[in-house]
Amino acid sequence: MSKSDYKGVDYYNLDDLYADEEKAIRGTVRDFVDHEVIPIIEKYNQEMKFPMHLIPKMGELGLFGPTLPVEYGGMGINNVSYGLIMQELERGDSGVRSFASVMSGLVMYPIYTYGSEEQKKFWLPKLATAEKIGCFGLTEPDFGSNPGGMITKAEKVSDGYLLNGAKMWITNGTIADVAVVWAKLDGKVKGFLVEKGTKGFSAPETKGKLSLRASVTSELVFEDCLIPAENILPKSSGLKSPLSCLTQARYGIAWGVIGMAMHCYHTALEYTKSRIQFGKPLAAFQITQEKLAYMLTEITKAQLLDYRLAQMKDNGTMRPQHVSMAKRNNCELAKTIASMAREMLGANGILDEYPIMRHLNNIESVKTYEGTHEMHTLILGEDVTGFAAFE
Amino acid sequence: MKIVVCVSTVPDSTTKIKVGGSGKSIDEAGVTFIINPYDEFAVEEAVQLKEKNTGEVIAVSFGTDRAKEGIKKAFQMGADKGILIKAASDDFDSYTVAKNLAAVIKDLSPDIVLFGKQSIDFDGLVVPKMTAEFLGMPSVNVVTKLELNGTDATIEREIEGGKETLKAKLPLVIGAQKGLNTPRYPNLKSIMASKSKPIEEKAAIDEPVKSSVLEMNLPAAKGQGKVFSDGAANVPELVRLLREEAKVI
Numbered sequence: 181m182s183k184s185d186y187k188g189v190d191y192y193n194l195d196d197l198y199a200d201e202e203k204a205i206r207g208t209v210r211d212f213v214d215h216e217v218i219p220i221i222e223k224y225n226q227e228m229k230f231p232m233h234l235i236p237k238m239g240e241l242g243l244f245g246p247t248l249p250v251e252y253g254g255m256g257i258n259n260v261s262y263g264l265i266m267q268e269l270e271r272g273d274s275g276v277r278s279f280a281s282v283m284s285g286l287v288m289y290p291i292y293t294y295g296s297e298e299q300k301k302f303w304l305p306k307l308a309t310a311e312k313i314g315c316f317g318l319t320e321p322d323f324g325s326n327p328g329g330m331i332t333k334a335e336k337v338s339d340g341y342l343l344n345g346a347k348m349w350i351t352n353g354t355i356a357d358v359a360v361v362w363a364k365l366d367g368k369v370k371g372f373l374v375e376k377g378t379k380g381f382s383a384p385e386t387k388g389k390l391s392l393r394a395s396v397t398s399e400l401v402f403e404d405c406l407i408p409a410e411n412i413l414p415k416s417s418g419l420k421s422p423l424s425c426l427t428q429a430r431y432g433i434a435w436g437v438i439g440m441a442m443h444c445y446h447t448a449l450e451y452t453k454s455r456i457q458f459g460k461p462l463a464a465f466q467i468t469q470e471k472l473a474y475m476l477t478e479i480t481k482a483q484l485l486d487y488r489l490a491q492m493k494d495n496g497t498m499r500p501q502h503v504s505m506a507k508r509n510n511c512e513l514a515k516t517i518a519s520m521a522r523e524m525l526g527a528n529g530i531l532d533e534y535p536i537m538r539h540l541n542n543i544e545s546v547k548t549y550e551g552t553h554e555m556h557t558l559i560l561g562e563d564v565t566g567f568a569a570f571e
Numbered sequence: 572m573k574i575v576v577c578v579s580t581v582p583d584s585t586t587k588i589k590v591g592g593s594g595k596s597i598d599e600a601g602v603t604f605i606i607n608p609y610d611e612f613a614v615e616e617a618v619q620l621k622e623k624n625t626g627e628v629i630a631v632s633f634g635t636d637r638a639k640e641g642i643k644k645a646f647q648m649g650a651d652k653g654i655l656i657k658a659a660s661d662d663f664d665s666y667t668v669a670k671n672l673a674a675v676i677k678d679l680s681p682d683i684v685l686f687g688k689q690s691i692d693f694d695g696l697v698v699p700k701m702t703a704e705f706l707g708m709p710s711v712n713v714v715t716k717l718e719l720n721g722t723d724a725t726i727e728r729e730i731e732g733g734k735e736t737l738k739a740k741l742p743l744v745i746g747a748q749k750g751l752n753t754p755r756y757p758n759l760k761s762i763m764a765s766k767s768k769p770i771e772e773k774a775a776i777d778e779p780v781k782s783s784v785l786e787m788n789l790p791a792a793k794g795q796g797k798v799f800s801d802g803a804a805n806v807p808e809l810v811r812l813l814r815e816e817a818k819v820i
């Protein structure tokens with residue numbers, strides 16, 4: 181009874197490749213998005229609020245850190261399932277997907293990978309159920325694409341570390357119980373766990389966003405903020421530690437934006453089949469069909485890219501550059517498809533009755549964060565030429 | 572508490588049905604099969620009963636291998652064990668289904684047996700009742716509320732234009748109607764746990780069918796609609812046609 185008519189887009193029968201459990205996980209998140217996200221998200225988007233009531237529900241479903249082992253509150257799922265979760269969430273809204281991405285890829289992953297056993301045992305199960313919320317602070321006002329230049333620094337003092345500096349554009353910042361903060365200790369990047377309420381730490385919300393509005397974005401400010409010695413992530417070392425987290429989150433984006441593209445395509449297809457102009461459905465005109473064929477083909481290519489990427493991630497052969505290709509390609513196509521869909525709906529395309537304008541605005545953030553299109557171009561460029569154009 | 576829930580597997584409710592080459596069954600090409608939607612209410616109720624009273628939920632299905640779909644969904648929602656009574660072909664009727672279910676359920680000696688009120692493929696509405704009859708258990712169908720107190724059950728069911736409240740003793744057969752509960756989205760934990768839950772296969776008893784399909788036809792295609800575009804001026808004509816042609820008023 182809890183079924184919706186939305187069946188996704190599967191032109192090349194990828195469903196034949198997905199295992200039962202992968203399809204079941206997708207089905208559960210699809211139902212969740214149909215019933216809990218889509219009916220309410222436009223309102224939250226306009227009010228520039230994150231739908232906080234969805235957090236415990238997503239925790240109950242097991243959507244946070246699901247690839248982690250069961251002993252730390254994870255579900256031990258593979259990366260196809262993880263990708264499908266992201267795909268469905270982002271069909272709902274990029275802000276909702278971003279929340280899950282940050283929790284899984286940018287908070288739980290670094291604690292799991294670079295944390296002490298005590299940190300893992302304490303934080304991971306609480307983050308998995310969303311009893312605690314996390315954020316990830318890397319970007320600074322003056323260092324975005326070039327995070328290695330960061331000026332936030334940590335200083336060893338007798339009773340812990342003293343943090344000074346500021347982070348900007350931090351998803352979940354204001355609502356987070358714990359921030360994974362990257363700062364330089366003796367000139368080298370290290371990770372720190374900064375808990376909400378720590379003296380000298382504040383996280384004001386960023387106002388005036390016209391994109392990713394159903395998501396909390398914040399500044400993190402550290403003014404002689406003293407954190408206990410045991411809050412350093414002991415196994416983190418150098419910029420490659422935060423970059424490895426970005427690889428996780430970018431992987432989720434590469435899948436997520438396909439969900440957005442599928443939603444836009446689906447909406448445009450249904451609309452143009454029923455909208456009559458010049459005596460026949462818009463879908464009967466060649467120009468419309470050319471657009472639909474383009475959208476469908478690009479979505480199918482992106483799905484295949486992601487499926488192979490998931491296999492490589494599961495078998496340990498995936499490199500960060502592989503993720504760059506998928507993140508770069510899929511964000512670009514999602515943006516093009518959202519924009520085309522907007523035009524195909526004519527004036528209706530600008531209304532909040534349809535999801536397209538919101539998706540179109542959201543993709544602007546998604547294309548920028550986790551490495552801009554240009555940065556992924558340069559990463560691929562360096563990979564194939566051996567010349568780093570950005571150093 | 573031993574709870575049996577019977578599930579069937581049906582074409583997805585959004586499927587565009589085509590009649591197959593034999594003219595007696597549907598063309599299954601491209602059809603996705605899902606748990607019968609009413610059975611989801613039965614499974615949910617079964618799992619809630621287990622959560623309240625402890626015990627186990629056994630999902631039972633009669634059918635071909637395809638019927639495992641329904642059992643798997645029941646697993647994901649929290650059923651513990653599954654039994655597939657293996658039919659040799661799709662050529663069976665409600666009587667064969669009920670006979671087979673009853674034979675297997677009898678050996679399980681359950682406290683309660685739950686069904687969806689009907690399966691949305693053939694809409695027979697008879698399997699829960701027939702099975703109860705073969706089991707010698709009381710049964711209530713189209714149930715929207717179930718309360719247990721020891722072996723006493725208080726049950727609400729929908730009737731034309733209202734509701735009826737009944738009492739009965741366990742063991743009992745219940746047919747679930749929409750509204751009985753809200754079926755859960757299986758969470759990742761139970762989806763992952765469902766992978767290791769066993770489906771036991773049992774041979775069907777050889778029970779000849781009492782009825783068989785002669786032919787299957789799609790409903791006649793909808794005729795052209797009539798469009799009236801002159802506003803209020805058309806109302807008398809519209810009323811006349813509704814009365815004399817469509818005979819709906």
Ligand SMILES: Cc1cc2nc3c(=O)[nH]c(=O)nc-3n(C[C@H](O)[C@H](O)[C@H](O)COP(=O)(O)OP(=O)(O)OC[C@H]3O[C@@H](n4cnc5c(N)ncnc54)[C@H](O)[C@@H]3O)c2cc1C
Pocket residue numbers: 282316317318319321323324325326348349350351352391392397545548549550551552553554555569570
């Ligand atoms: C809604 C939102 C949420 C975010 N959430 C987080 C978060 O949770 N945590 C976090 O740490 N960060 C977060 N970010 C920050 C995000 O990662 C950065 O915005 C991104 O890395 C780009 O940095 P920048 O905005 O400073 O742009 P800049 O680095 O100033 O880049 C501006 C433009 O210049 C281009 N450019 C830069 N360098 C080069 C070059 N060498 N050659 C050619 N072109 C170049 C870029 O591609 C871009 O088009 C978020 C951002 C947004 C918008």
Ligand SMILES: Cc1cc2nc3c(=O)[nH]c(=O)nc-3n(C[C@H](O)[C@H](O)[C@H](O)COP(=O)(O)OP(=O)(O)OC[C@H]3O[C@@H](n4cnc5c(N)ncnc54)[C@H](O)[C@@H]3O)c2cc1C
Pocket residue numbers: 455457458462465466467468523524525526527528530
């Ligand atoms: C903010 C706003 C203000 C407006 N103000 C005014 C106003 O003041 N006065 C006024 O009269 N109108 C106004 N309009 C209406 C505007 O002119 C129409 O929206 C526009 O003409 C497109 O019509 P439509 O929205 O019905 O789209 P449709 O005609 O339904 O077109 C939908 C899509 O199908 C495409 N399409 C249509 N026909 C074909 C074809 N044969 N082959 C291929 N593709 C086709 C279109 O290019 C478009 O991409 C306004 C619209 C907006 C959004």
